[in-house]
Amino acid sequence: xxxxxxxxxxxxxxxxxxxxxxxxxxxxxxxxxxxxxxxxxxxxxxxxxxxxxxxx
Amino acid sequence: xxxxxxxxxxxxxxxxxxxxxxxxxxxxxxxxxxxxxxxxxxxxxxxxxxxxxxxxxxxxxxxxxxxxxxxxxxxxxxxxxxxxxxxxxxxxxxxxxxxxxxxxxxxxxxxxxxxxxxxxxxxxxxxxxxxxxxxxxxxxxxxxxxxxxxxxxxxxxxxxxxxxxxxxxxxxxxxxxxxxxxxxxxxxxxxxxxxxxxxxxxxxxxxxxxxxxxxxxxxxxxxxxxxxxxxxxxxxxxxxxxxxxxxxxxxxxxxxxxxxxxxxxxxxxxxxxxxxxxxxxxxxxxxxxxxxxxxxxxxxxxxxxxxxxxxxxxxxxxxxxxxxxxxxxxxxxxxxxxxxxxxxxxxxxxxxxxxxxxxxxxxxxxxxxxxxxxxxxxxxxxxxxxxxxxxxxxxxxxxxxxxxxxxxxxxxxxxxxxxxxxxxxxxxxxxxxxxxxxxxxxxxxxxxxxxxxxxxxxxxxxxxxxxxxxxxxxxxxxxxxxxxxxxxxxxxxxxxxxxxxxxxxxxxxxxxxxx
Numbered sequence: 001x002x003x004x005x006x007x008x009x010x011x012x013x014x015x016x017x018x019x020x021x022x023x024x025x026x027x028x029x030x031x032x033x034x035x036x037x038x039x040x041x042x043x044x045x046x047x048x049x050x051x052x053x054x055x056x
Numbered sequence: 057x058x059x060x061x062x063x064x065x066x067x068x069x070x071x072x073x074x075x076x077x078x079x080x081x082x083x084x085x086x087x088x089x090x091x092x093x094x095x096x097x098x099x100x101x102x103x104x105x106x107x108x109x110x111x112x113x114x115x116x117x118x119x120x121x122x123x124x125x126x127x128x129x130x131x132x133x134x135x136x137x138x139x140x141x142x143x144x145x146x147x148x149x150x151x152x153x154x155x156x157x158x159x160x161x162x163x164x165x166x167x168x169x170x171x172x173x174x175x176x177x178x179x180x181x182x183x184x185x186x187x188x189x190x191x192x193x194x195x196x197x198x199x200x201x202x203x204x205x206x207x208x209x210x211x212x213x214x215x216x217x218x219x220x221x222x223x224x225x226x227x228x229x230x231x232x233x234x235x236x237x238x239x240x241x242x243x244x245x246x247x248x249x250x251x252x253x254x255x256x257x258x259x260x261x262x263x264x265x266x267x268x269x270x271x272x273x274x275x276x277x278x279x280x281x282x283x284x285x286x287x288x289x290x291x292x293x294x295x296x297x298x299x300x301x302x303x304x305x306x307x308x309x310x311x312x313x314x315x316x317x318x319x320x321x322x323x324x325x326x327x328x329x330x331x332x333x334x335x336x337x338x339x340x341x342x343x344x345x346x347x348x349x350x351x352x353x354x355x356x357x358x359x360x361x362x363x364x365x366x367x368x369x370x371x372x373x374x375x376x377x378x379x380x381x382x383x384x385x386x387x388x389x390x391x392x393x394x395x396x397x398x399x400x401x402x403x404x405x406x407x408x409x410x411x412x413x414x415x416x417x418x419x420x421x422x423x424x425x426x427x428x429x430x431x432x433x434x435x436x437x438x439x440x441x442x443x444x445x446x447x448x449x450x451x452x453x454x455x456x457x458x459x460x461x462x463x464x465x466x467x468x469x470x471x472x473x474x475x476x477x478x479x480x481x482x483x484x485x486x487x488x489x490x491x492x493x494x495x496x497x498x499x500x501x502x503x504x505x506x507x508x509x510x511x512x513x514x515x516x517x518x519x520x521x522x523x524x525x526x527x528x529x530x531x532x533x534x535x536x537x538x539x540x541x542x543x544x545x546x547x548x549x550x551x552x553x554x555x556x557x558x559x560x561x562x563x564x565x566x567x568x569x570x571x
Contacts, residue, residue: 038097038101041093051101051105052295052296052299054302054315055302
């Protein structure tokens with residue numbers, strides 16, 4: 001995905017969560033969050049992992 | 057921003073980076089290559105995504121002996137803090153094997169104790185992840201006192217907050233006693249626990265033994281009974297901890313979450329699972345799974361004392377603790393290990409207001425000199441004590457055999473069961489027909505012209521008179537004789553009715569359970 005699509009999706013999520021129109025969401029800046037050490041380790045080692053959630 | 061601000065921020069960032077770097081890239085790579093996660097990765101896997109908050113990351117050792125002041129030990133070999141599991145706060149410590157082998161000194165112990173104290177103040181579970189070479193020898197008595205401080209807190213917190221130990225590497229010497237005091241011990245396949253390692257064992261006794269054979273996960277889950285759960289790796293193990301916590305309350309002042317599940321009533325299957333012939337075996341786990349919410353049974357110590365099954369499950373979304381005789385092993389008889397396993401579980405459930413469901417199919421306490429000399433009287437008494445002492449709702453279902461002292465010990469009416477159900481095939485008696493007739497009919501059989509026929513006659517009489525649930529029901533020891541297909545609804549109804557149960561024990565400092 002390119003950056004503009006990622007930003008558009010983020011804006012849509014924020015608008016939905018806050019119950020506002022996407023036109024009223026202004027993006028001032030954004031930064032890519034690096035993978036956490038655990039996520040990186042899992043990715044590097046092709047580990048199949050799903051964190052247990054209550055009720056599963 | 058002025059330069060003073062900038063300098064201060066740079067200094068903080070530099071210190072933070074040093075702590076985050078832990079033992080360095082090389083040691084982290086070594087940790088990973090042995091299939092283990094780092095201390096912080098474990099915290100990330102344990103807690104809900106993005107919720108872990110580290111505390112006291114700057115605490116470090118004050119020791120200067122043996123050149124300790126020259127060694128850098130970021131975080132002093134442990135990561136501590138809090139986070140959320142299923143949206144509820146929990147505290148944890150995670151020893152960092154990449155920093156000084158995770159060895160425990162005064163400062164590391166202080167970090168762990170501070171997290172434990174916070175867990176107690178917040179009335180939240182505490183999880184201790186162990187991966188340590190043991191006491192930091194350079195710190196001498198301060199290191200030993202550090203262990204003592206932890207053991208003391210483990211003991212004071214027992215019965216107040218759930219305490220879970222997770223062994224993910226070596227756990228040797230005195231370090232074993234913190235996990236041993238806690239409520240549940242998880243181990244990974246490559247972890248070990250022992251009071252004295254193979255080298256010391258060899259030097260003292262001459263015995264040659266590997267680490268795994270001495271104190272590996274397999275040994276502790278099946279032979280010693282020290283470990284409650286074993287998983288192949290860190291990630292699955294920490295998922296297991298998350299799963300367990302889903303059944304537990306935050307503390308003794310809290311209640312378990314109601315987790316709505318699929319409440320399929322499979323009671324109709326029960327008469328085909330349990331043979332009416334009490335000599336035939338079956339897997340009691342099939343009975344449990346037919347009674348509880350779908351896929352909700354979470355077995356504990358499944359490889360240890362397999363003649364009794366214990367675990368948590370949910371009925372109508374509510375957590376219950378289940379104790380069931382397992383006819384597949386030793387015909388479900390009670391012996392030393394089964395008594396210990398069940399009584400400790402019952403006491404845990406009672407500490408944390410988790411109702412108890414007991415499924416009874418027990419022929420006896422296992423006879424023999426091995427059991428008598430091993431102290432079956434003392435160990436069996438724990439089971440009686442634990443059930444009698446427990447004030448939580450207690451429901452029993454007598455499925456088939458319930459004989460003698462073992463009947464009494466398996467949550468009988470006399471030891472405080474709130475509701476006792478029995479199936480029509482239940483046999484509630486002092487002993488089985490054959491043994492009983494040999495004793496009470498001895499003279500009549502010997503005096504008879506046809507002893508075999510007399511014995512048969514007496515067996516039929518005994519079976520007809522005693523080997524059923526109706527005398528117990530007539531005398532009020534069984535509240536209702538029920539059909540298999542009624543079982544789940546009756547049990548669910550009983551627990552619903554008992555939800556407001558209040559029963560208090562007379563004032564005492566504490567009881568004196570036969571340990």
